[in-house]
């Protein structure tokens with residue numbers, strides 16, 4: 484660990500196998516215990532980021548594997564540290580372990596790190612060291628993965644933000660046409676940022692990326708509060724809230740970060756489609772985020788079938804309390820108006836959940852596998868609206884405290900982005916509310932043969 488912390492050694496998370504990505508229950512890698520307490524690992528892993536390179540003295544793979552004879556499914560998964568080079572008695576780097584690079588994966592984006600296929604134990608000599616106890620591997624991995632999910636949300640929002648800033652600069656610089664409808668040919672061409680539709684695309688990018696960053700800051704703050712809280716009841720409540728929000732923290736920014744980058748390309752017009760400009764790279768890099776650390780489809784299922792209902796819906800009760808408290812304490816007029824627009828959606832969510840709680844007791848429960856994304860949309864849009872209203876309310880309070888033009892513009896921009904989110908994005912979930920309220924079965928009724 485000390486040498487990982489200093490960067491002398493690097494590490495990987497080796498979960499995915501060629502036939503088992505979302506469903507880790509099906510992994511085939513095995514680990515057999517030896518007399519000396521170590522294990523011999525055998526199996527293949529794929530897509531392992533940083534799986535091989537010569538940038539560090541050693542690479543410590545955290546490998547999920549099954550100990551023969553253990554329980555089936557995820558309950559039989561254990562976690563092992565498998566170094567590229569074994570350590571000598573004095574902890575110096577020793578001989579090569581039996582783990583080998585079998586292929587490099589060539590990716591759409593994210594090219595700053597190698598993506599590898601690895602083979603463990605081809606010669607039966609792959610030493611692995613059990614972490615914790617046998618069969619609790621996934622639980623340990625999730626300890627790391629839950630924070631990694633917020634990191635994915637952050638990363639997606641940041642790349643979204645980078646694309647926003649890039650296209651914003653371009654839009655201020657690039658001139659094209661005149662402002663409709665009173666355009667005169669003799670007028671000089673205007674910067675494209677003055678066109679209403681370009682403002683729309685920039686506002687959307689701002690709303691998605693700054694909204695995502697603010698959401699992930701809220702999630703990170705929850706982790707800090709959980710780690711420092713001395714009141715057990717509050718600690719449990721915050722833990723429940725974080726658990727409920729984790730699928731949203733991962734999935735919403737990673738859905739909307741690439742959308743922001745897509746709009747960034749559009750703002751640049753033809754230039755956005757060329758390699759001369761970086762806008763396309765942001766989109767390519769960001770496109771990974773809805774896929775890894777649990778696909779967004781899997782996050783929606785986790786929210787719909789587990790997180791919203793666990794502990795009798797405690798998480799959602801706490802969230803409602805937090806949102807209501809915030810909305811009721813607003814003292815500024817514009818944010819109060821936005822809060823008034825959000826309130827009815829809280830009621831709609833409640834009605835949808837009451838309806839679903841009944842549907843889940845019937846055979847129609849299967850429809851939710853097709854409609855989980857719709858439920859994620861409703862839930863996440865409400866959470867993001869709340870996150871934006873929190874920002875707007877703060878901005879409105881601070882606006883009157885400063886005469887500094889730059890600060891005033893910053894606060895006004897926040898208020899306007901919150902208005903954009905509540906007026907343009909939130910109402911889109913009306914479709915999803917209808918789908919769920921009617922237990923729509925179009926997706927699950929579709930038969931393979933009909934495609």
Ligand SMILES: Cc1cc2nc3c(=O)[nH]c(=O)nc-3n(C[C@H](O)[C@H](O)[C@H](O)COP(=O)(O)OP(=O)(O)OC[C@H]3O[C@@H](n4cnc5c(N)ncnc54)[C@H](O)[C@@H]3O)c2cc1C
Nearest residue numbers: 496497498499503504505530531532774775776778780781
């Ligand atoms: C660049 C990159 C880096 C990566 N880095 C790592 C790494 O370092 N370590 C590591 O272990 N893995 C890594 N991965 C693997 C990544 O975590 C998996 O790609 C991801 O978990 C999805 O698994 P899969 O590719 O097998 O897709 P599948 O699981 O086959 O999924 C394909 C599609 O089916 C859907 N699907 C699957 N199961 C269900 C279900 N039950 N219900 C509904 N829909 C479902 C998915 O949502 C998805 O849309 C990386 C992948 C990439 C592309």
